[in-house]
Amino acid sequence: MNHLPSVDIVCHRTRREKKEILEFGPTQSVERTQKEMQAPAAEKVPGRWKMMRGRRISNLRERRCGAAEGSDSQEVFLPLAKLIYMHVVSSLESESLCTLSTPGKKTVRLNRMPHPEKDLWVEEQEVLTSTSSRYLVQSFRGEGSFGKVTTCLNMDTKQTVAVKILKQMDYNMVGTEEEIAMLQRLKALDPDKCNIVRWFEHFVHRGHTCMVFEMLDISLFDFMSARHQQPLSLLEISVITQQLAVAFQALKANGLIHADLKGDNIMFVNQREQPLKVKLIDFGLAVPVSEVALGKTFQALPYRAPEVVLGLPITEAIDIWSLGCVIVSLFLRDHLYPCRSEYELLRVIMRTHEPPSEHLLNNGIKSHWYFTTTDEDSPHHGWRLKEFYTKPAMEEDTPPRAPLDNLIDLLPLVYPEEDEDILLELIDLLKGMLTIDPDLRMTPGDILQHPYVSLLPAYYGHSL
Template sequence: MSSLRRKLSLTWKRDKSKGSNASTNEPGDKSMQPAHPQLPTRQDSMPPPRIPVSATVNSLSNIKQSDTATSKPNGGYLESRRRKSSGASLSAYSSHDRTKSDPWSSKKDTPDASTMPTARHTSVMNKFLKPKPSASTLQNPDAWYTELDKDDLGAEDEMRKMGSRRKETEIAARTIDALRKRATRKERVGPHEAIRVAMLNIYERGEIVDYPDIYFCGTQGAAKVVGDMKSDAPNFGYDDDRGDYTIVPGDHLSFRYEIVDILGKGSFGQVVRCIDHKLGVLVAVKIIRNKKRFHQQALVEVDILQKLREWDPHNKHSMVNFTQSFYFRGHLCISTELLDMNLYEFIKTHSFRGFSLRIVRRFTKQILSSLILLKQKRVIHCDLKPENILLRHPLHSEIKVIDFGSSCFENEKVYTYIQSRFYRSPEVILGMTYGLPIDMWSVGCILAELYTGVPIFPGENEQEQLACIMEVFGPPEKHLIEKSTRKKLFFDSMGKPRLTVSSKGRRRRPSSKTLQQALKCDDESFLDFLARCLRWDPDRRMKPEEAIRHEFITGKKTIAPPQRQPTRESSPVKRHNTVSAPRPLPEPPALGMKPAAGPRTGPSPHKPVAGGARRVSGATAPTTASSAKRTSTGNNSLGAGVGSSVSGLPRAAGRSASGKQDLAAAGATAAMSRRV
């Protein structure tokens, strides 16, 4: 028995020395699984399900367990031992340390505690009894608070007051604070150490040897699934028929994360709340479904998240903080920081009544900060909506943009069916080419919903969605309709919107209400901000860098530069008469006509207006003539002696465009004089 114990001690010592050299504690480390190299940005196929090393499984059954307390653990990954610090257990580990430090000793007497030498290596128990400070405690969690301006601080105070009035918000805040206190860094151990002290099933004993760093093996009461390699069940029994991983609270992920509960479930897979026992922080782990198409889409998200971490290393742009990605039991997993409720849940918690413009402005600044970085890097989020914007804490106003699973680079667009319907831009609905401006459209819809509590464009389908938009902003311009590849679904052959009726029998008429009526808001800066975000033409839609300087954000009214009078060269309508005041016209020739009572002072209509605007083709002559006609009539150019009667002379002069017409007018005047 003693020789076997010495052999085990030597093996333990060798494993210890190897494992300690390979250990790293850098955040974002991806060394959890050596069998799978660091996750590539591109991957053509899914990795096969991990099969435990059969040699390890067979060798484990041949090892004779010792009778000491170390061979009979009754808790998962020392969870029970952290709670039960009995003298028998500690003395057993102390004895093991002494034997390990002096393997060749022939003494078998129990040493006196006062004379026992200090162990050369820290025991496994002491590693877990002395947790390291967590990453969250090393950083100041309220560092962002000092960067807020007066308006933001007011929004922060308003958020705190709203949360304190609601019991469920207080409970959520206490829960997350308690979990953060519980999350502490743990020392790593090697796989062989973990096998000795943790209660592992046969499948785990086979797969654990592929993990050089072990931080957590599951709680004592976790109802773990035992994988069966001979079973016909999906993924050895770890998946359901849909390809989703079977979640067990208290179980581990990759021998590092402790599953707390499920946060959500979607078409992509599941999101679970976990404690990262390596970094000592709370994280959200997205476990992708074990299906090829979801795996491919998740790889794109990982690629973008990795780049965002490089582009924003100090987390200044309100985007979710990416920790790492890894494979576990055939599933791609994405670990990010843990956040709180999303903005839809936040709206729902407050009975869909909406929020003040101060809170809306605070959220807007942070969303725009994200979009500014994305625009600089030419990344389109493609799925901005309240569900994808999360509060960092239920009592604070800090938010983070999440879910880059549908995102793409501007020059690598893959999908045409993107964005949730209520927040879908017109160019996507109409089948036009889309780009970065689709995210600004979504922002406008989100802000309107934050203010009112309900979506501004709640279409039941795409036809009604477009009808909702036209109800406020009217039909799109003709050139946009012509670019549409789906225009026949929404417009008739004349380009008029097709009539749509909702399931409740409601018909929406274009331009039947204003944006002010739709929002029930009188704040001009907010209305102008939304109107610029929700322009039909994506080229004219407001850009993030323009939005951050808007009066609604800054509180400072921007003075528009004085408009320059268009010149012949710069005006889009070059032939337009740009004369702002009537020019004095020359006197008509006196051919026997009775003189007026006084000297003529008004402009004469008998000669054309001199200037460049007259030397043009006849395409715009009616516009110029009508202008001259209104001028001559308004100024009573015939003088006081003629009275209120207006002869045809001004009209003839107004239509004149050459000297020959002036001679004809003079002849007509002479003929009239002879009749008199």
């Protein structure tokens, strides 16, 4: 029988000493006592003892202890311990106050209060067992909303692998099953030739789904962060683009959309032995084209294709748009389309493109969310972008950009020693990948045949 490790909950304590009235509104207040916090503690955790607002204030009002209904008293008296508990729990939403520990072993640090059933407490040197293999946990690579990723040793094959351990959430069960079904479908492809992460198996450990993948090196996002966003060379960009185009060509041939391309989901295989070899990972949102519901939202916001925003039919072309955005970030040091909402995304896209065609807007089921039609009697009858925000505010948040053709003025500054013809080829490639109309956008095959991708590596004498 498995036993959970001991839990050490680290939190700040207080004792009654000072009386303080905290106002919750014009008529209601809470009386409590507390010890004055020492300055060092306040510096370490600023704002820790600020009373909760909004929903949490309403919750406090509902918890009136000893206040009878219809009472004339407007004061609510809550035990000090309960106040402290609610303060700490609210702080845990943004700060980590809880660690799981067992003497002599490194454990996972949680960013919230642990749940005894849904949080899997995995320790180094613990063994995860499937029906065919045993995996020794060696270290922790990271933790996200989905769960944890660990570095493990397959005790049977002596191969180092990455094991993705998913959280046990009811709402996530369907998504987990869909991801496994997608990985099983991709298993028919050659992961090395198609530049897709190799998946070995999945199993259940203490009620948590575990997925076993080949061990890769570092993500493109982390790689760029480590070099402080210094632009990659034209050769490096070409080689990476070629490999991702091969991956998307394989997905397109099988009628699949990745739907979540970004720097985090592009991994270097082994920087020491194969410096520019990359693979596509994370198929948690991948979906067959035939099963995409009209109007469904995909992709991280800065990489989101216009047809997704407008509610047009979605195809594999959305991955090509995302790829174009990724490529630009490799020399621009920033997103091509920085934004915080779909509306802002459309605004910045329209600073490098003409507005979407009337044909696209007429067919988009969400076009009316962001565009409005002018009066039929108007000489400029048609669609125009709504003005949700004041013009000065939007200009401050999203500075004007020039059309993609104007990159020719920027690229010589980034690559002063490169031939202008090569820079023009790169711009031509980007314009083809970032075409608003998905039917006119480049396909993976078009990318592989483009001179920037097909000829540049040979020009530099490079081969993978």
